[in-house]
Structures are given as C-alpha cells and as structure tokens.
Amino acid sequence: MKLRPVTKSQAEWAIRECSDHYAYRLKSGKNTCTDCGHTWNTDCKTDKCVCPHCGMKLDVKNTQERKISGKMCFNVLRMTGKYQTLRMFVIFAEMRKGKKAEYNIVEICQYWVAPNGQCEVIGLRRSMSFYVDCFAFGSGMEIRSNDEVFSFIARDFPMYPKVKIMSSLHIDVVGNKFFGISPAKCISRFLSLPQLETLMKNDTKDVFNYFLNNPTNCRYCWASYKVAKRHRYEFHDLGLWCDYIKMLKTCKKDVHNPHFICP
Template identity: 25%
Template sequence: MKPRTKFQHKVVEASKSLPELSPAQIRWACTHVIERIGRRTSKGEITCLDCGEVFHNTTSRKRCTCPHCGAKLRIEQTRKLRFEQHDYAAFITACDGLQVIRIFMVDYYAKIGSSPRYYMTEVMQRWIAPDGRFCTLARLRVWGTMYYDSWIYSSDLELRNEAWAYGQIYTDDIYPHIRLIPELKQHGCRKVLRGVNTTDYFIALLVDNRAETLAKIGQEELLRLYLQRDGRNFERYWPSIRIAARNAYTVKDASLWCDYLDMLRELGKDLHSPKYVCPDNLREEHDRYMVKRNRLRAERRKAEQEAFILKCEEAYQQAKARFFGLAFHDGKIRIHVLESVREFFAEGEAMHHCVYWNGYYRKDDSLILSATIDGKRIETVEVSLSQLAVVQSRGVCNKNTSYHARIIDLVNRNMSLIQQRIAA
C-alpha cells in the first residue's frame, strides 16, 4: 500500500533510517526467545543441541543444565534428529519523534551432530505518533492459514492495512533496553506492561486519560485489566479507584478486587469508604462478603419464589379443590393428592425432578399424587383426568423404584375414586 498521508510518508522515510540489530540484541534473541533443547535417549544420554556434547542424566525432570556449556535445556525424550522453533522477538525504540515497535521472527534449526542455526527476519514495524495515530509496516503473510507466523520473507516491509492478521501480533519477549518518546514518559510509561498488546498499551497511554492515571498512580494490575476490558464497565469502579489512590492502596489482584466491589455494591456498602475499598486481606474479605451476598441472594430467591407460589395458589385451588383429601393405601404404600403449589415445590425439591419447575400444577388434564411409605416420598404419580390412566410415575431423579409396578397398580385399582370426584 502506498503512503497517502503526511504521517505515512514520514513513517516510510523514517523506517529507512532504522539501524541493523546489534550483536548484543541478536545474542539476546537467540538465548532468551528460543528454548534450547536437550535430546534424551531411552538410556538416559542427553545431547545438548547447543554445544553438541553428550552427558548422562536419568532425572525425570523436564529441564536441566548442560555441564559443558551451562545452557539451560528443555529435555525432550525422542528419537528424532532434527528440531526447529519459530518465535517472535520485539525491540522498542524511538525514531524521528515516533515510537517504534520492531517485531522479528526468530527461526531456529538444529540437528544432532551439527551446530544450531539461527535466522532473524524483521516481519513487522508498528509506528506510533505522540497524538496516538499509528500505522504498520509489514511483510506479506500467507492468507487462509491458521498459523500466525506464516510470513513471506521475500516480500518487502510495506504499509499494510490494520487487519487482524497484523494488529493482533505481539510478544512478551521484549529486549530489556527500550527507548521511549518523551510524550510516553510524560504520560506515565516507565516500562512495558506484560500480558497486553504493547501497541494498544502505548496508544492508550497517549489518548486515554484513565489509562494514563492508572499508570501514574502505580495501579499496574488495574491498568492491565482496564486494557483487556474483560467486559467490565470501569465507570462504576472509578470512584473507588480514586479512594484507593488517596490511601496509597495498591490493588494486586484486579479481577478479585472488582468482584469484591461488585459484592459490596449489591450489599449496599459505602464504596467511598477506605474501610471497604482498601481491605488488608482482599481474598479473606472477598470470601467473607461472598458468603453474605450468596445468603442475600438465597433470601431474595426464596421471597420471589414464595410470591410466585402465592400467585399460582388460587388458580390451583380452584382447578383441583374437588380432589383434595383424596388418599388410599394398601397397608404399606399411601398415595395422596398434592393439595397446594407449595407441596409441588417440596415434592420437586425432595425428589429432584421437574414436577414443580415444569408447572404440572397448571396442567388442567393432570392430577399429581405422591406415593409415600411411612411419610417418606417414594414416587410422584401423574394421572390423566380425561383418560383416567397413569401417565407416569417417577422416583428420585426420575428413576423407577422397586415399588413402581405396585404403585401404578394401586392407583389403577382406586381410579374409580378419582372418577367419582370428577363427576361430583
């Protein structure tokens, strides 16, 4: 893509003046970005692919140190002879008043008996202006691939559209010596924030007052959560963040702290009070108020359920009152009609089935009975009033009991009592 704006023209020209990586930078990328490998055979012999030496090690650990070159190795027990790795390395610098994030692909190839080979190719540059404008220079990528590192190395670094393929590429493997433009330093940037896209981080500091504030007051974890958003509306947390800042309180677990504030808000606590906003032991207070919140929610659900039951009770009484008091037994099993919606709720809770939640008390053609032995519920029976037949009989978790056939037979033998109530 050809440059069209003054900013893009400036970026293209400034890119030509970027220096080659120094030997120290290349050495850092090869030793910190790429994991060095030790191949272990079934006999416990480990070959260091860094220096080629062989040593004996039977430990079950996945990592060890080569006694010959001191390299920290990731052990792979395998018979293969060739190994390769591909990963990103980032270098942050400033050029012509612009912030630059340079992304290199580090390719590593190793073979038993040969020295490892490293190749570094610059695949992308992110240029950020002090006012938050940005653009991307990158090589072409293979479209339609699932691999984010499928670059066409023979292509040129050119202006590319801000598509997902380029905008979401970043790494936490960043060369420790960075150069920042003065504007970023003025907005509170002192170091790179791990775990977030560095481009998004820099732009947020330059254009977002709240990101700048969080950086300047040292709330790193809150800033990380703010940049990730996590579906949270930070507007409701901001007054409490200001209280924490005034009391020199540093939030070490941002997600837990925000969850804690949400519970305090639900419980009606004062979120402008340092007593609540700045707990000495966040996890302990979080768990304590979670118990209170859950208890409050249970009480609310119970009250709502009670109101709903009362609302449905009158209709059930009118529809099925003529069957109330109907009961029969065979000397061991007693079967009786459920006489209230509250009894449906208790039946469903005890038997772990849907007689209440599926609203069987609203079904005009259904008569629900409970079969018990010595007062203990055994099965719940549904009878069709139009067909005068048992539709179903369910025990705990909808399973049949050993009394299933006996219960159905008992209901069928007393179906005339139900018929009499219908005719009455």
C-alpha cells in the same frame, strides 16, 4: 527512515529466551545439547538440565530423533529519532543432533508512533494460512491497514527487556504491562488522548479501561462526561451512556446540560 538490523545483544537474548533448547537423551544416558552439539553422559532422570559445555538451560527429550526446527516471535521497543518504534521479528531455529544450532532472524513488522500519537504499521503480507504467524517472507515491508495479527503478536510474545519509551509519556506503560493491549496501540492512545492520564489518576479502573479501548467515545463524550461527573452522576453502563450522548447530539440537545446528560 531506515532501521538497523537486529543488534547482537538483541539476537543473543532472543536465542536464549525466546527459543526452546533441548537435550536429546538416549536410554543409555547419553545427552546431546542441541544448542552447541556437545555430548555427555548422565544417569539422572530429570526433565531439565544444563549443558556442561555452553551453560544453556535445556529441556530433556527422550528421543531417537535427530532434527528439530522451531520458530518464535519477539518484539523490540525503542526510539528512532523522535518516533517510538516497535519492531517484530521471527526467530527460526534449526537444530540437528551433534551440530551447533542455527538461528535465523527475520523482521516482520514495524510500528511507528509519532509524538502526537499517530501510528502507522509497516509489515510483511500474511500468507493464507490457519496459523496467525505465517507471513509471505518475500513480500516486502509495506504499510498495512489491518494490523490485527501484528497487534496480537506484539501483545502476546516476549519483549526485549531493554525498552526505550518516548519521554513525553508520563505513564509507566511498561510497569502496567501496556494495560493488556498491544504496546504500540497503548503508547499511541496515551499520546493522542490526554484524558487517559486524568482518568487513570481520578477514576475507576472500569471507566479508564472503557475509554482506553473506545478512544472515539472518549473524545466525543469527554465534555459531557466531566459535567455528569461533577453532578455525581452514577454511570451504570458507560457504553450505553456514550450512545445516549451521541443520540442527544444528533437531536441537537445541549450535551452540557445535566438535565439531559444525567438521566
């Protein structure tokens, strides 16, 4: 399935909200808006102002410089057919004094989450660099097994506010800020682990967070967890307890028996 390029309203939002906008100010009091190129005079000394021509909010730079370039990432979370998609873009800004700023938007990654929670990531190859947001822009979008950088970008960079979430998901993931993990990972976890919804309603935040971040243990120890909970067992270290349950299973002990699972 092919996705359409970034829409006009998404691009306008990204330019307005995700990229820095400056007014170059000279000692004489002459300001230049780097967004539209308009110049005007003022004697105020504030470090923020609004361009009287294009209305953009600007950070004032007292400088003789003539050119700035910058880049920033942003995310778009939508539905494509029955799939949840999370797309990531980089916006490049090129600002020259007296000229209209130029913006260029490039897609770097797509997450596809199926209704059963299965998740794939298609993205550009990373270039060898110290910076996390450097990509080989000619490399083409391919399935990537390691999505560490993408999930970092998805978690920490702005999201286009008009999001659309799969209707089968009953948890307000947006309102809960995706529980501090990458949006695609969060949605995929909730779809593939129905236990999380139960935990969220009936358990402590710590327990919920532990199982959200350790899905394998959640699946593996769930039955035992329910039995232990029914016997009012107090979990001091859930991670350690899960390891203990795995050990019991390896030793072929009955992991539904409170005698074993509530040490």
